[in-house]
Amino acid sequence: MNPREAAGPLAATFLDLPFGSPGGSVELFLDLYTGEKPFIPARAFMLAPAGPRPRTPDGLGLLSVGGKCLEGPAFSRYVTHLRRALTTALKPSEIGVLHLHHLGFGATPALMRALPAHPRIALVHGTDLIFAEAHRDQLQVLRVTARAADAIVVPTGAMADHLLKLAPQTDRRKITHIPWGIPDRLIAHPPTRNAHTSKSHLRLLYAGRLTAEKGVEALIRSVATLQGAELSIAAPNAQFSALAPRLIRAGVRARYLGWLRRPRLWKAFAEHDVLVMPSTTLEAMGLVALEAQACGLPVLYQPVPGLSESLARSGMATNFTHPSTLTQDLGRLRTEPDLLPALRQAGFTNAARYPLSKTARGLSDLGRQLI
Structure with missing residues (x-):
């Protein structure tokens, strides 16, 4: 499949992790939104790591914002700084939909505040749920995101079950099952x-x-x-x-x-x-x-x-x-x-049941439905 066949509305998306961080969520993020021919056209961002600015894949922007943390007044200040950086970097009229990777952490509330009028697709990852169980402020962010999202994507039914335990007031009708994928190649x-x-x-x-x-x-x-x-x-x-x-x-x-x-x-x-x-x-x-x-x-x-x-x-x-x-x-x-x-x-x-192109097609179709 040609990556452009899955192309939907231009997404704004952000992981508040330094570029180069390990993990499946990071690899999935880069697979979907970056490269010469990304599966999903996007304005995608990560944090700039300490030291010299690294070489990044096509389509990835880096935000130089420090103070990453999880709770307390410092977390509120961190989200504010992220929101300001995103407001400077993004032109609202160009964006069709928000892809909120992680229902917790700082990137999601910052992106929603920077672009408050755009449709929101929240994508549940395991770390969202783990950190929400351990940190009260992260649980609050997760619950706010679950209420504010127009659609919530889970890769497995187990993630939906776990989310509903943490945020029982979540509208189940918003939950969509789209499995994550691995590179087609x-x-x-x-x-x-x-x-x-x-x-x-x-x-x-x-x-x-x-x-x-x-x-x-x-x-x-x-x-x-x-x-x-x-x-x-x-x-x-x-x-x-x-x-x-x-x-x-x-x-x-x-x-x-x-x-x-x-x-x-x-x-x-x-x-x-x-x-x-x-x-x-x-x-x-x-x-x-x-x-x-x-x-x-x-x-x-x-x-x-x-x-x-x-x-x-x-x-x-x-x-x-x-x-x-x-x-x-x-x-x-x-x-x-x-x-x-x-x-x-x-x-x-x-x-073979889980090609990345299938994940991208599902997310793009969902984005079109929300616009």
Whole structure:
């Protein structure tokens, strides 16, 4: 599909994260709105990182606003500064619709205040819900956004259920299910797999942020008791450096791959046997798992909301909080000769259901309906 076929009204959208921040939400944002031929035409913004101004993809603007925080009077001042920067950067007559990525944080209230008369599509991500549970001001922002949005997009039914627990007054009729997607080119042309699989050990890969909700502590405890498995970690450097002492204390030898950008990450998927996803709370969709599946890498995952829906039987559910269960499941992957090939095929079939072009088409169609 030609990206322009999905083009809808010009969107204004903003992630108040520094450009270069890790995470599936960031990759989805850049996939949708930036590049020479973006799927969705937009005025898209992120925060300018500290230091020299980086080279950015076509279509991405950077706002030099400091003071990012989550609550209290400082949060109100931060939103005001973001709103002023957006008011300077945007021409209201050019914008057709607002895409509010994250129902919380500072970008969403700032964008709504900068362009108060435009239709609003709010897109729920997992971090919105996690931070709303932990911070009173973020819960308030989430509830205000849910009321003010003309449409609320969730990638999985689990995200809708969780949102309604936090904001029970939300009008359910505004909620639309549009799954997140992975690059069409990855589905069409995945990297060639390294066919080597040892019967004596499995090459495990963890890829993503090393934050508490990602289940890193459970992974360390489980891997410390494993026999016949080698662990590689692809994560932000600073986060891995902070984790390294705990790995040493637990006696876990992990190979650090660095923080890999595409397509290097896709190549790493093709060089391992299993992706491990020990998330403890929820995942909006688990894009890294879908990209791994597109590369022929089976996924071993904790069945938390979001992942259970997007992966289901195409992956292998386990319990990272019980090392004996994980050991048993990894043993099956080593000793049952048909299991890994079956998971590879099921995973690729599952990943093919979620092309990014389909996500873009759904969002663009929704935007047209609101104008």
